[in-house]
Amino acid sequence: METMNNVFELLRMSRDAYVRLTAQFRARRWLKDSKHISVEEKLAIYLFIIGGNQRYSAVKDRFQHSTETINKVFYEVSDAMLEFVKEVIVPTSFSPSLDISGTNRMFDLQKVFKGAVGALDGILIHAVIPADKQHLFKRSDNGKCCQNVLAICDFNMVFTFILAGWEGIADDSQVLSTAISDSDFELLFPPPDKYYLCDTAFRHTRGFMTPYRNVRYSLGGYLDSRATNKKEEFNHAHGKLRNVIECAFGVLKARFPVLMKMISVPFIKQRDIVISCFAIHNFIRTENISDKWFAEYEQEIIFDDKNEYEDDDKDGEDCESEQEDDEEYDDPEDQQFMAKLREDRQFMVNLREEIAGRLMQDRESML
Known part of the structure; x- marks a missing residue:
């Protein structure tokens, strides 16, 4: 199990913020579980990439998925984030x-x-x-x-x-x-x-x-x-x-x-990453986390x-x-x-x- 500090450093937010964020993406059906990857893991992969400017090789080692899967998840969550943005900005x-x-x-x-x-x-x-x-x-x-x-x-x-x-x-x-x-x-x-x-x-x-x-x-x-x-x-x-x-x-x-x-x-994805960062910022602030x-x-x-x-x-x-x-x-x-x-x-x-x-x-x- 990850310690609280490890989760915070990995995802650049508290466990509470992460739980609420994944719950919202599930509830609004912006993301769905796939055969081998849950919504929670998809968001964790995305946050790990944008939070630490991580190369796919580091993400692959951390989450034990192929580069192809990591890339697919990144683009899937990036697209879902644009729906999230409409609600929080x-x-x-x-x-x-x-x-x-x-x-x-x-x-x-x-x-x-x-x-x-x-x-x-x-x-x-x-x-x-x-x-x-x-x-x-x-x-x-x-x-x-x-x-x-x-x-x-x-x-x-x-x-x-x-x-x-x-x-x-x-x-x-x-x-x-x-x-x-x-x-x-x-x-x-x-x-x-x-x-x-x-x-x-x-x-x-x-x-x-x-x-x-x-x-x-x-x-x-x-x-x-x-x-x-x-x-x-x-x-x-x-x-x-x-x-x-x-x-x-x-x-x-x-x-x-x-x-x-x-x-x-x-x-265009660099632009979307920037917008996602602003949206996550707003979510944490407005949720009083x-x-x-x-x-x-x-x-x-x-x-x-x-x-x-x-x-x-x-x-x-x-x-x-x-x-x-x-x-x-x-x-x-x-x-x-x-x-x-x-x-x-x-x-x-x-x-x-x-x-x-x-x-x-x-x-x-x-x-």
Whole structure:
């Protein structure tokens, strides 16, 4: 019999989580017993592969099945996982509970950012790519092939949206624009009074709130020196709340090393593995299962950004938006579109100013 620790290391989850997961796959008939392999063993094989980035030879030795059988099981479970994903990665209701991981201070911050329904960001996942396509996936900053994944999570580290499989060189804002414009991706645009928190890789416009540019943002930058004005106060608070998605990414990568060193399978299956990891993450979180990685990362952890300041544009705040807004268009439809763009942007500029002022007032009232 496996000890509890051995099961945890083998499957990257507790025995309780594994039992509940297999029970759900049985109940929903996403997997069935075959002549020689049970549902439980099929899931164990799959989890062993993605949890430890295991080669088929290691899986074959561990489970005593042929390479052909291991491969068949892997693809069978991978397909079943796509049905599982539909049930555990679901859009936000836009009426989230104020229950939030972390301290009372975090709870107070969410009441100030009362329209915030989650955090949005991109994450780079290692990818194994044929030589003739590596130029589309290889990052200039680290020289590695990656797929770009866009994700949204709520304030309980539960992912409510994921778009995987983009080339590593794709810009985060480009991925988001496609997700918004293409109904196939099922990204729910927030209602007028709601928004996602994101960094300045994205546009500051209705539905998406970014920090002030050229203002201190990295949480590490506030360890020894507190905010000195309302813009810094806003950026510090924004960073604390948005940090939830960095924590969620931290849990993912700690649990699934395959995300940092992908196994050699066709790219579409690499994409499916990534989505499966997000789904299993959500299952463990929403089932309220005791988990060492969530216990570690749900604390208020500081993730230092590469730069202390959010962006380094010399022309000032939101300069790229202003340049686009100032362009002249002859077509009436283009003019109408740009007018709506300016209106949406100004709405969020005003809202950010309002929140920054309130945060500063709250701070001064406590002095």
